[in-house]
Amino acid sequence: MLTTLLIAVPLAGALAVWVLPVSRESTSGLALLAILAELGLWLGSARNFDFGSDLQQYSASHTWFEELGISYAVGLYGFQYWLVGLTIVVGACAIGYGAWAGRDRARAYFGLQLFLVGSLVGVFAAQDLILFYVAFEAMLIPLYVLIGVWGGAGRAKATMTFVLYTMVGSLLMLAAIIAFGISQGTFLLAEIGTSTNEWVFLGFLAAFAVKAPLLPFHGWLRAAYTEAPPEVAALLSGVVSKAAVFGLVWIVLPHFPEPVEDFRELVLVLAAATLVYGLVLAFRQPDARGVLAYSSMGQMGLIVLGIFATNDLGLDGAILHSVSHGLVSAGLFLVAGMIEVRAGTGVFSELGGFAKGRPLLATIVMALGMFTLAVPGSANFAGEFAILAGVFAHGWGYAAVGAGAIVLAALYALRLISGLLHERRGTSVRDEPDDLAGNELALVVPLVATLAVLSAWPAVISERSFPADTPAEFIGAQSVPEVVP
Amino acid sequence: MIETPKVDWLALSPTLALLGLAAVTLLGAVIVPRSVQRLFSVGVSVGGFVTSAVLAGVVYERSPDGTPLIAESMTRDRLGALAAIVIALSGVAVVLASAGDRRRDHVGEYYALLAAAGAGMVFFVSASNLMTLFLALEWFSISLYVLCSLDTHRRESLESGLKYLIVGSFGSGILLFGCALVYGATGELGFTSIQQATGADDPLFVTGLALILAGLGFKVSAAPFHMWTPDVYQGAPTTVTAFMAAATKVAALVVTYRLLVTAFPEQSEIWTTAVAVLAVASLAIGNLAAIAQRDVKRMLAYSSVSHAGFLLIAVVANSQDGGAALLYYLVPYVAASVGAFAVVASRERELERPVSLAALEGLGWERPFLGVALWAFVLSMAGFPLTGGFFGKLFVFSAAYDAGYWWLVVAGVLATALSLAYYLTIIRALYMRQSQVTGTVIAAGGSPPRDLLLNGAVGAALAVTIGSFVLVQPLVDLARDASASLPF
Structure with missing residues (x-):
């Protein structure tokens, strides 16, 4: 019931925003009210959430389409709870940013955000393949319009490539879902069993490889992350990409043990290549959002590396890193947006020297930058470390590549910081010290604070994602050989 | 004393209601003063179509088992009744959408012909004899020929009527020739009698089957028999196009399904292959050609060709599930078609010129309700989740997959991907471009009055489009019961 409420509250909020005849200012207030109610609901649900149980929490199930075995089935396990939380926190900040930026056509805008x-909550809470697909596709509708209407100058092309890539991936997944579900007579994840069909496996993999994105499927990424409004880019890189994480962890690994085994090397190589490619390109980008886009891609490569390690460390690390990367990249996109509002551009050659007279902005960028480059002690470091330790079991090469990539992360993060804050004052940077105002701080400080809490206590997620702290066993992934020293 | 056959008036009542309606509106065209003629015709037509739908509902309720009537010339069963309900309800929506038409002449005649066409279709879907089948086909086709060319002051309308007349008559001729060959080979006209007759291995019989299939292909507008569709859909008055796209499709597909399954089950290997080829051709041609269109009515016409392809996949499945999938698919399809054409009609009235993609620009922001509705209709046609079109495609695909046609599923999925290319251009025009056209219109005559009846029709279509997604099970139960009327 509670899970249904978590899905329904934002949707009802969206409907209210669309239908109720309220003024422009009240529209953003209404949207914020809805998302804060959602946040409260989520926080409140933690009290009775039994993270140690191997039963679904707050589950609900109703037959929807009996002939085909389709149900409305939702429920949460620990890792889903955290992904839902990530959605709500980032969503609240994004909606707040929209209110701060004063988006025109406010009713349509805030309705679509909600x-x-x-x-997205539906995606992370789904326990039925068709319901998952429905939610997975449903999020495309608002994304398409949000980028296409409120995006930058190149938005037409950006939306087209984004939708084409995503839809091709999704339709391959739909074909796979049909083949899988019809042959098993049900679409319920709890009942559907396993499959050895490699084509079906590849259909799912294609959708998630586009969503993440993994290396050859990333053509949509740069334009979409750059042309989208900053708060939408924050949701895209912070949360929407995590739909791939959920799909891989909760659909691919448990239901395709043999194909996972057979294709493991391929996926690991792709993920490692994505990591290196993303981080190298991030270092080479001329603008702040380009850096963030490719860094996000690289981090997704790292997360997929952890998932396909299919062992306890890798999976725990993947979930932890998903959440901390989601928070960090959302925060950075929002800050990049705030800088763009001030300077009118995000290109490094026209920026620089932002730190002078703007201590708060500098502190926030610095803090988020430190999280991005995963300084030891940060939540991101904990996640990366667990992932690398996990993937080490499949070959020291992956771990070595991953460790090397972290050095690259330091390079681009430092370049981002110095390009924005230090160096000579850029031509587009104004003289008057327009530091972050209170309402802007209210948007990013919660993200930084959450990251700080996670850094101090990463176990809140890593030990509460899967029952009994045996992720690999729990999701039925095959155990991996012990590390031979 | 000659023995007369017992007439089942209830089974005929949906048809008779519409025929009566046609007579009343035609009389009204002469008797009722011009000033209130529109009001009269619309009011009576809504009443007549609703009555027909209700009567068809009663027939559905009271006919759990199919019964042949009047020497097997028609069948009273749930398949026909459900199709009649859908046709009559789409008629209601079309009447509401037509109410705001600017047409000055032929007001009464328009509604009379609409009712006559509807009556023909409702009769058509219960036909179970090659002669009644042909009779009903001509009955509604001739009404439609006239309806297409009703706007006599527009060249395109006349052209559309003429083209439809010529190509349609050609199709009917082929169908009739096929019927003659089958009759020659078997000596039977009734569907079940044909199935039981000997002589089925006669080459004439198979040729007859092929010709009948081709003749029905014209009405279904399946490729390669679709070439009339874009021109006719574009030229005809938009509300007539809406009725053709929705009701004709329902009638033609239900009859194709009934005929193939009841009369030719022994030849299923032949016709499943043929229909599969038609389906793939329709998917390919419909979707590829639609991408190149700039006129919205033409685009929707090609889209209807591609939908014929999806619907024929359900026929190919040749199973109970296939029939249920076909009937279910038709519901959101009909709603989305009527709704989309109604929005186009409203825009046409506003701008007083044909609706190209450019003419849709900015519509989403200027007319939020129509914009959102058209958005939903287009998404439903594209088979996107949150609309009934999604479950329609899913059900059709699963029926085909169950029947072993995995390659048709692949073709359908590819076609769906392709179709997004043009469906998305409609959405882009609605929301992502600044309007370049409406400025002049407002200066010319101000914003047009709100057409409440048309908005009502669009709202109803929207409700069905979304509702058939949420409440898929009750609808599928109806479709399954209807599909069970045929032998498997």
Whole structure:
């Protein structure tokens, strides 16, 4: 019931925003009210959430389409709880940013934002393949319009490539879902069993490889992350990409043990290549959002590396890193947006020297930058470390590549910091010290604070994602050989 | 004393209601003063179509088992009744959408012909004899020929009527020739009698089957028999196009399904292959050609060709599930078609010129309700989740997959991907471009009055489009019961 509420509250909020005849200012207030109610609901649900149980929490199930075995089935396990939380926190900040930026056509805008949050919660809470697909596709509708209407100058092309890539991936997944579900007579994840069909496996993999994105499927990424409004880019890189994490962890690994085994090397190589490629390109980008886009891609490569390690460390690390990367990249996109509002551009050659007279902005960028480059002690470091330790079991090469990539992360993060804050004052940087105002701080400080809490206590996620702290066993992934020293 | 056959008036009542309606509106065209003629015709037509739908509902309720009537010339069963309900309800929506038409002449005639066409279709879907089948086909086709060319002051309308007349008559001729060959080979006209007759291995019989299939292909507008569709859909008055896209499709597909399954089950290997080829051709041609269109009615016409392809996949499945999938698919499809054409009609009235993609620009922001509705209709046609079109495609695909046609599923999925290319251009025009056209219109005559009846029709279509997604089970139960009327 509670899970249904978590899905329904943003959707009802969206409907209210669309239908109720309220003024422009009240529209953003209404949207914020809805998302804060959602946040409260989520926080409140932690009290009775039994993270140690291997039963679904707050589950609900109703037959929807009996002939095909389709149900409305939702429920949460620990890792889903955290992904839902990530959605709500980032969604709240994004909606707040929209209110701060004063988006025009406010009713359509805030309604779509809430709709996006609702469908993302649906993705992370789904326990039925068709319901998952429905939510997975539903989030495309608001994304398409949010980028296409409120995006930058190149938005037309950006939306087209984004939708084409995503839809091709999704339709391959749909074909796979049909083949898988019809042959098993049910679409319920709890009942559907396993499959050895490699084509079906590849259909799922294609959708998630586009969503993440992994290396050859990333053509949409740069334009979408750059042309989208900053707060939408924050949701895209912070949360929407995590739909791939959920799909891999909760659909691919448990239901395709043999194909996972057979294709493990391929996926690990792709993920490692994505990591290196993303981070190298991030270092080479001329603008702040380009850096963030490719860094996000690289980090997704790292997360997939952890998932396909299919062992306890890798999976725990992947979930922890998903959450901390989601928070960090959302925060950075929002800050990049705030800088763009001030300077009118995000290109490094026209920026620089932002730290002078703006201590708060500098502190926030610095803090987020430190999290991005995963300084030891940060939540991101904990996640990366667990992932690398996990993937080490499949070959020291992956771990070595991963460790090397972290050095690259330091390079681009430092370049981002110095390009924005230090160096000579850029031509587009104004003289008057326009530091972050209170309402802007209210948007990013919660993200930084959450990261700080996670850094101090990463176990809140890593030990509460899967029952009994045996992720690999729990999701039925095959155990991996012990590390031979 | 000659023995007369017992007439089942209830089974005929949906048809008779519409025929009566046609007579009343035609009389009204002469008797009722011009000033209130529109009001009269619309009011009576809504009443007549609703009555027909209700009567068809009663027939559905009271006919759990199919019964042949009047020497097997028609069948009273749930398949026909459900199709009649859908046709009559789409008629209601079309009447509401037509109410705001600017047409000055032929007001009464328009509604009379609409009712006559509807009556023909409702009769058509219960036909179970090659002669009644042909009779009903001509009955509604001739009404439609006239309806297409009703706007006599527009060249395109006349052209559309003429083209439809010529190509349609050609199709009917082929169908009739096929019927003659089958009759020659078997000596039977009734569907079940044909199935039981000997002589089925006669080459004439198979040729007859092929010709019948081709003739029905014209009405379904399946490729390669679709070439009339874009021109006719574009030229005809938009509300007539809406009725053709929705009701004709329902009638033609239900009859194709009934005929193939009841009369030719022994030849299923032949016709499943043929229909599969038609389906793939329709998917390919419909979707590829639609991408190149700039006129919205033409684009939707090609989209309807591609939907014929999806619907034929359900026929190919040749199973109970296939029939249920076909009937379910038709519901959101009909709603989305009527709704989309109604929005186009409303825009046409506003701008007083044909609706190209450019003419849709900015519509989403200027007319939020129509914009959102058209958005939903287009998404439903594209088979996107949150609309009934999604479950329609899923059900059709699963029926085909169950029947072993995995390659048709692949073709359908590819076609769906392709179809997004043009469906998305509609959405892009609605929301992502600044309007370049409406400025002049407002200066010319101000914003047009709100057409409440058309908005009502669009709202109803929207409700069905979304509702058939949420409440898929009750609808599928109806479709399954209807599909069970045929032998498997």
